[in-house]
Amino acid sequence: MSKTNRHVLPGFSLSLGYTLLYLSLLTMVPLVACFTKAFSLSFDQFWAAVWTPRTIAAYQFSLMVAFVSSIASVVLGFVIAWVLVRYEFPLKRFFDALIDLPFALPTAVAGLVYSGLYVENGWLGQFLVPLGIYGAYSRFAVVLVLTFLGIPFVVRTLEPVLDSLEADKEEAAYLLGANRAQTFWRVIFPTLIPAAITGFALSLARGLGEYGSVVFVSGNMPFRTEIAPVLIVARLEQFAYAEATAIAVVLLIISFAMLVLINLLERWSSRYYG
Amino acid sequence: MRSIALIAVFAAGALALSGCNARQEADGATSQELLNVSYDPTRELWKALNKEFIADYKKQTGVTLDMKQSHAGSSSQARSVIEGLDADVVTLAMPPDTEAIAKAGLIKQGWQERLPNGSLPYSSTIVFVVRKGNPKVVKDWPDLVREDVAVITPSPKTSGNGKLSFLAGWGSIVLRGGSEKDATDYIGKLYQHVPVLDSGARAATTTFAQKKIGDVHLTWENEAFFEVKEAGGELEIVYPQISIRAEPRVAVVDANVDRKKTRAAAEAYLKFLYTPEAQEIIASNYYRPFKPEILHKHSESFQSVELFTIQQIANDWAAAESRFFADGGVFDQIYSAPKQ
Numbered sequence: 001m002s003k004t005n006r007h008v009l010p011g012f013s014l015s016l017g018y019t020l021l022y023l024s025l026l027t028m029v030p031l032v033a034c035f036t037k038a039f040s041l042s043f044d045q046f047w048a049a050v051w052t053p054r055t056i057a058a059y060q061f062s063l064m065v066a067f068v069s070s071i072a073s074v075v076l077g078f079v080i081a082w083v084l085v086r087y088e089f090p091l092k093r094f095f096d097a098l099i100d101l102p103f104a105l106p107t108a109v110a111g112l113v114y115s116g117l118y119v120e121n122g123w124l125g126q127f128l129v130p131l132g133i134y135g136a137y138s139r140f141a142v143v144l145v146l147t148f149l150g151i152p153f154v155v156r157t158l159e160p161v162l163d164s165l166e167a168d169k170e171e172a173a174y175l176l177g178a179n180r181a182q183t184f185w186r187v188i189f190p191t192l193i194p195a196a197i198t199g200f201a202l203s204l205a206r207g208l209g210e211y212g213s214v215v216f217v218s219g220n221m222p223f224r225t226e227i228a229p230v231l232i233v234a235r236l237e238q239f240a241y242a243e244a245t246a247i248a249v250v251l252l253i254i255s256f257a258m259l260v261l262i263n264l265l266e267r268w269s270s271r272y273y274g
Numbered sequence: 275m276r277s278i279a280l281i282a283v284f285a286a287g288a289l290a291l292s293g294c295n296a297r298q299e300a301d302g303a304t305s306q307e308l309l310n311v312s313y314d315p316t317r318e319l320w321k322a323l324n325k326e327f328i329a330d331y332k333k334q335t336g337v338t339l340d341m342k343q344s345h346a347g348s349s350s351q352a353r354s355v356i357e358g359l360d361a362d363v364v365t366l367a368m369p370p371d372t373e374a375i376a377k378a379g380l381i382k383q384g385w386q387e388r389l390p391n392g393s394l395p396y397s398s399t400i401v402f403v404v405r406k407g408n409p410k411v412v413k414d415w416p417d418l419v420r421e422d423v424a425v426i427t428p429s430p431k432t433s434g435n436g437k438l439s440f441l442a443g444w445g446s447i448v449l450r451g452g453s454e455k456d457a458t459d460y461i462g463k464l465y466q467h468v469p470v471l472d473s474g475a476r477a478a479t480t481t482f483a484q485k486k487i488g489d490v491h492l493t494w495e496n497e498a499f500f501e502v503k504e505a506g507g508e509l510e511i512v513y514p515q516i517s518i519r520a521e522p523r524v525a526v527v528d529a530n531v532d533r534k535k536t537r538a539a540a541e542a543y544l545k546f547l548y549t550p551e552a553q554e555i556i557a558s559n560y561y562r563p564f565k566p567e568i569l570h571k572h573s574e575s576f577q578s579v580e581l582f583t584i585q586q587i588a589n590d591w592a593a594a595e596s597r598f599f600a601d602g603g604v605f606d607q608i609y610s611a612p613k614q
Contacts, residue, residue: 054606112480119485136485137470216477219470220429222609230473234431237349238600239374 034252038245049235049243050250058228059254065139065227066207069146073203074196076147077154084155085162099156102149111216114145118217137219142227145213150203157199158192165191194270201262208255305338306539311361313348313434313522314475315497319559320365326555327546331539339539347474348434355380355527362531362540365524367434369591372525380529389524395547396561398520399581400435400442402512403482403491403498410489414514415446418490419463426488427468428478430598430605435475437599439492442518444598445587449516462608483509494520496560499575519581521591 041049049055084096102110118125118135128135135141165188173183211229218225228251235244310320324341331339344351344359348367355361356378364381366372375381386393404412410423418425430436443464447457470487472478475497482491483505490512493501502509524544531537546552553563557572569576588594598604 049601052601054609115481116485119487121486137487215473220473221471222606230432233473234429235601236353237347237432238595239349239353240601243601 031252034245034248037242038249041242041246045242046246049240049246054222054226055228055231055247055250057223058226058231059250061139061224061226062208062228062251063254065142065146066204066210069143069150069207070200070204072143072147073150073154074200077151077199078158078192078196080151081155081158081162085159086167099152102152107149107210107212108216110145110148111213114148114213115141115217118144136217137225139218139225141217141219142214142225145217146203146207146210149206149210149213153202153206154196154199157195157202161192161195194266197262197266197269201259201266204258204262205255208251208258304336305340306536307340307342308362308536308539308543309342309344309360310363310365310543311344311351311355311359312365313351313367314345315494315500316365316522317343317345319496319556319561322555322559323547323552326551327543330546331542334542335538337539347432349374360530360534361527362534362536363524363526363544365522367520367522368437369521369523370595371434372523373592375525375527380527381525382528385525386523388526389544390548391564392521393523393525393544394521395524395544395552395564396522396556397564397581398495398522398561399517399579400438400492400520401495401498401517401579402514403493403501403509404489404512406508406510408510408512412490412512415443415460415516418443419460419467423467423490424469424488425464425467425490425492426470426472426478426482427492428475429471429473432473433475433478435478435492435494435497436471437595438494438518438520440598440605441584441587441594442492442514442516445518445582446514446516448587449582458604458607461604465605465608495562495576499560513577513579516580516582519583521584 038046080099084092084099115136117123118128118141119137120126120129122136125135133140135144169187170183173187178186209229211227211233214227215230218227220226220230228247232244232247232251235241235247310324312320320341320343324343328339328341331337344354344361346354348371351359351364351366352371352374355364355375364372364375369386372381372385376383376385389395402412404410410417410420412418412423417423427439428436430440440461444457444461447460448454452460470478470481472481475493478491479493479497479501481487483501491498491501498511502511524547526537526540526544528537531540547556548564550565550568553565553568557563557568557575560575562576563569563572584591584594588597596603
């Protein structure tokens with residue numbers, strides 16, 4: 001750092017030191033420990049632990065529900081964000097605060113409440129189950145609860161972008177002869193894409209690792225509704241620490257790969273649309 | 275300049291961390307703290323026992339004890355102790371959990387022989403809870419695999435209750451003349467009647483009692499009493515003709531009591547469990563006391579049921595664990611990949 005290089009805010013070196021300490025203590029050290037534990041297994045043991053029909057089914061299920069619920073979160077979250085930014089209505093602040101509830105609620109509570117509502121004698125289940133809609137102990141149930149947890153990520157990432165997107169842009173588009181659909185798809189939508197992708201990524205990552213709520217709504221049936229984190233817990237119950245971390249490492253790698261991919265996609269889209 | 279700040283921050287962090295390591299000695303104190311690490315449903319039992327023991331111990335030694343209890347799933351409690359939770363005594367649901375702590379070197383080998391009755395001051399078993407009036411007429415194990423019956427039991431992979439229920443069902447076949455193949459078939463059918471595999475005992479109780487899913491709930495005898503009492507007449511207990519003897523053995527955690535200098539109190543605590551007064555408390559909390567005369571006195575609560583031990587169906591708990599519940603074991607074989 002040369003003497004002439006002045007930062008606008010003082011305390012750069014202190015905050016950098018803090019950031020490095022924080023990252024290493026809270027993120028890197030646990031990650032390294034996780035990998036070290038998993039690689040105390042030989043390659044054959046590692047492979048036998050992470051790659052069985054049962055674990056593959058669980059990875060697929062975890063990925064599938066996280067993906068579907070993230071798409072649902074983006075669609076529903078967009079509508080909510082739009083309404084909150086563009087319209088004035090009574091109790092708006094209250095509804096706005098409600099959005100953050102899933103962040104604060106212990107997820108096990110969400111799981112218990114959801115499964116309680118959708119079982120055959122629950123408030124909603126008594127109407128839905130006769131129609132063949134099983135909102136508890138099914139794959140759909142997991143998507144439901146993950147969407148509940150994913151929506152706030154999307155709303156909170158889209159809101160600032162929508163906020164900065166002033167109505168005069170739409171007016172300009174309209175004056176230049178665009179119809180409503182054109183205005184949406186060619187003016188509003190492209191601006192939102194990077195933020196929507198971020199929201200999608202956050203909710204996907206959340207969905208992949210979610211345990212507390214899912215165990216209460218999924219029914220945990222092997223090969224059908226068993227998520228990968230349940231297998232980790234099952235290994236731990238056998239005191240098979242290394243095997244448990246091996247599965248965790250696979251999940252980590254999947255999540256990381258997804259995040260990298262999404263980051264690339266986001267960069268590409270902001271260059272293309274932004 | 276920057277490097278100095280970096281070092282300062284690291285040093286501050288290191289200092290904060292090392293501060294956590296300071297420990298207080300309990301030697302020769304007139305008050306001591308004991309931590310009992312137990313499994314989930316024993317909260318009320320130990321609360322009642324602790325109250326009695328604190329008074330007793332104060333009378334005998336003048337030392338005031340501060341009894342702490344910790345409750346969670348049995349295996350996860352064992353893991354906490356292995357990873358450094360300062361338990362003075364462990365009172366876990368399944369002997370393999372205590373054995374795992376012994377294997378980690380925290381409890382001396384041969385711990386089961388250090389207290390009467392194989393360190394087992396009380397036992398319990400698995401019984402059925404059914405809906406009021408027993409509408410599906412469930413009386414014994416074979417009824418569970420009847421077409422119209424749905425069974426609630428937690429996953430044996432993640433729950434001690436689930437393991438015991440599985441083993442009880444298995445034993446009901448092989449100890450009544452069935453072959454191992456019959457038992458495998460029965461167990462396979464039984465789990466097809468389980469619509470929800472909850473991860474823990476309490477979740478399964480909620481599924482059955484609150485969400486009203488299923489016709490039969492397989493659970494600990496002591497839990498069954500509480501569940502039925504809570505439900506206010508909506509549920510009742512059915513005793514199968516045969517079931518497993520659950521063995522929640524108790525042990526002093528040697529490494530911890532030696533370091534904390536609490537051995538005397540910890541050992542007195544576990545010995546106290548075998549006194550008539552403690553046995554009486556145990557019985558009134560619906561655990562089967564070890565002393566036959568006290569069990570007999572409470573025979574109104576404890577219906578007679580043929581209890582088999584783990585040795586009658588496997589070498590020991592560890593063998594049962596690895597045969598039935600380990601990866602690729604009998605339980606895993608029930609569930610196979612759906613044919614596509």
